[in-house]
Amino acid sequence: MNGSAMTSGARVTIVTRTKNRPIFLARALDDIFAQTFQDFELVIVNDGGNPADVDHLISQRSEAERSRVTTLHHAESAGMEGASNAGLKAGSGEFVVIHDDDDFWAPEFLARTVAYLDDPAHAAESGVMVRTEIVIEELVDGAIEPIRREIFWADMRQITLADMLKINRAVPISFLYRRNLHDHVGYYNENLPVVGDWEFHLRVLSHSRVGFLDGEPLAFWSQRPQSDGHHSNSIFAKVAEHAQYDALVRDDYLRDQAAQGGLGTMLYLTRVLSEQEELIVAQQRRLDESAAKLDHILERLEALSQTVVVRTSVGEFLKKPMLLMRKLLRRG
Known part of the structure; x- marks a missing residue:
């Protein structure tokens, strides 16, 4: 130096x-x-x-x-x-x-x-x-x-x-x-x-x-x-x-x-913290499970809504010939 x-x-x-x-x-x-x-x-x-x-x-x-x-x-x-x-x-x-x-x-x-x-x-x-x-x-x-x-x-x-x-x-x-x-x-x-x-x-x-x-x-x-x-x-x-x-x-x-x-106080506090961590992990697991169920429900609702749209469209398509026939019969 x-x-x-x-x-x-x-x-x-x-x-x-x-x-x-x-x-x-x-x-x-x-x-x-x-x-x-x-x-x-x-x-x-x-x-x-x-x-x-x-x-x-x-x-x-x-x-x-x-x-x-x-x-x-x-x-x-x-x-x-x-x-x-x-x-x-x-x-x-x-x-x-x-x-x-x-x-x-x-x-x-x-x-x-x-x-x-x-x-x-x-x-x-x-x-x-x-x-x-x-x-x-x-x-x-x-x-x-x-x-x-x-x-x-x-x-x-x-x-x-x-x-x-x-x-x-x-x-x-x-x-x-x-x-x-x-x-x-x-x-x-x-x-x-x-x-x-x-x-x-x-x-x-x-x-x-x-x-x-x-x-x-x-x-x-x-x-x-x-x-x-x-x-x-x-x-x-x-x-x-x-x-x-x-x-x-x-x-x-x-x-x-x-x-x-000594280790007495630290052992006690470590156990308390460990229990808190376990509770947090369990709560997170429940939240994850709830989120997965909600995702599944939303997917079913989305699929159902698409089916309803398709059925409504087909129904409307089938109704059109019947309405046309009725008009022709009335004119006759």
């Missing part, structure tokens, strides 16, 4: 993880230096990618901007969480945030989140997450083209451990937090190739509350379902791994709880 030193003293440390994606890193640099809040330092962690691409982009920034950047070049990839930890430990800001190379912010993201945590009313909160928008993108002839947008968890109004236990409700780009949080909950788990941010969020929310800034989106999560290779998202490229490590994280936490309090 090698890198350049930075001048300490900034209030916010921004960590940008990147690997062979200069087109996205260029946008990220523009985004970061366009923030209305400028009291930050930037640590770029080039996690096993080509150093020349990163160094070239940094060399194009102004001297004032370059003085606030530290670059860490990993000869080999340390993984997403290893890259996060390396970047965090290289900085010294009171607040920290992970800004991946392909995501971006509204210009006032840092100003709004720092102001929130500076407010004495939020002194007990370890960090703040913001309303986030998913931006579906494609790479077309070397350019980033937005396809559509949608709000991430549009129904979310607060950040709770109860919700986070079900599924990850936040992404790194949306979360600014106090550096001293790592003194209490540790750093990111480098044994997790995926879902590391979710597992970190679980530890954070087990320790303290996290605020939420609602309203217009301040963070934008870039997704590229059709991309592969370096330009892909792990959420699409590593679907199986996400499911695998989601299950392993849950199992690790269950194991820890079992070691502390």
